[in-house]
Amino acid sequence: MLLDELFLKTIFMHMPVGLAVMGEDGGIVTVNEAFERIFLMDAGQVAGKGWGELFLTDEKNPEFNQVILDTIARRANGIKREVPYFRDSGETLTLMLVSSYLERQGERAGMLVLIDDVTEIRKLADREKRLLAERAFLVREREEGVQKLAMCLAHQIRNPVLTIGGYANLLLRNADLAPSLRPRAEGILDGSMRLEELVKAVASFAALPSPSPLNVELESLLGSMISSVERYAAEQGKRLYVNNGSFPQCLLHVDPVLVQEALLFVGMNCVDFAKDDDVRVRVRYQFHEKKKQHVILFSDQGTGIASSDLPYIYDPFFTTKAQGVGMGLTSARRILREHGGELHVRSREGAGTFVAMHFPA
Incomplete structure (x- = not known):
């Protein structure tokens, strides 16, 4: 004792x-x-x-x-x-x-x-909080600067591009145009149309507004996205098969328009990179209890992404599509980050792609 x-x-x-x-x-x-x-x-x-x-x-x-x-x-x-x-x-x-x-x-x-x-712990926590706030401010400031620059460039480039395309089109309508010059005029017209697509993509990215969050039903959000992607697949001559089961009844506090846009970017990529005309996609929902996050998961059986390309998939204008401007994932990640969330992509060439979209609860 x-x-x-x-x-x-x-x-x-x-x-x-x-x-x-x-x-x-x-x-x-x-x-x-x-x-x-x-x-x-x-x-x-x-x-x-x-x-x-x-x-x-x-x-x-x-x-x-x-x-x-x-x-x-x-x-x-x-x-x-x-x-x-x-x-x-x-x-x-x-x-x-x-x-x-x-x-x-x-x-x-x-x-x-x-x-x-806990004095030292609190000091460290406060210091970390200050540093994170400063970093967030600098990131926002940089993004706002890029937005303004992009808007200015889009505005300044659009008019000359339209003029070039218009003159090329007029040349092609001219019956007296020498046959040897026709391929060159067609190349100019194609190039101007491609530039116009890039300008529109830049303007759209720069014009993304700040989120105006509402309480939105998860099932409604995903159901609308799936319907839109089905129509997109049909326009490409493909069939979409979505394995999603049933979604739980829960509310996400998000901007429905912006988040729908981000979901569509991901869903349309599944269609674009399908191996054949049958597009098979799995869409799931998880709640991350520890991080207090809603997570929407996409997985497909498409062509996947080469390991050498993965570091660049969020870069503006990076694309491996024959037709495309490479702003989809850039915009989708920005939308999620504006909501305090994040976008993660894992992929293996030839084995499909996995996308996780995280939203704070």
Whole structure:
């Protein structure tokens, strides 16, 4: 028994968090070494003294004292709060308090208070929060700059491109055009049309608005997307087979127009990169409990993406399609990030592609 008591006392004294035990009269029975370090008091200074005598008369720390007062008033167990504590020297600590009211046969038996000095942890967390906020600001500032530049370029390029295309078209309508010049005029017209597609894609990307979130039914959102992709597949002379089962009833707080656009980019890619005219896609939903995220998952059996191409799939104008401008995934990822989410793509050439769209809950 003596060995057990010695063992428990050793644990008590050397715990990394402060611990104070008060008796039924409110006097402090014992404290450990961590308590002494936090409050710059030794056991001899506090033994037998009341908590009120040591702390409650200190007007600098009302939040700290309120935890103890609430524990007594409510006769509560496990009241837990993070509070500031101001030392006489002016130094400020951040303390995590856990206090419990102890009873024996309905009568007050004392109180137990755990005190964890989380000052450094809080400083690191605040610093990380500041850095993340600064980084987010710089990213937004850069994206806004790119948007403005893209809008200006799109506007400045569109008019000359339309003029070039118009003159090429007029040349081709001219019956007196020399046969040797016709292929060149056709090349100019094709090039101008391609440039016009690029300009439209840039303008569309630059004009993406900030999200206006609403509560949207998951099933409605995905059902609408699947219908649109089915029509797109039919226009390409393909058939879409979607294995999705049933979606749970849940609400996503998103901008329905923008998110529908992002979903369509992904769904249409499944059609474009199918190995044949039968497009097989699996669409699923998961809730990530730990990260508190809604996740929409796409997987197909298409041609996949070469490992050498994967690092560039989000880059503007990068595409391996015969027809396309390479802005789909760029826009989709931007839409998800504007919602506080993220887009992840995994793929293996010849074995299909897996896309995960994450949205905060």
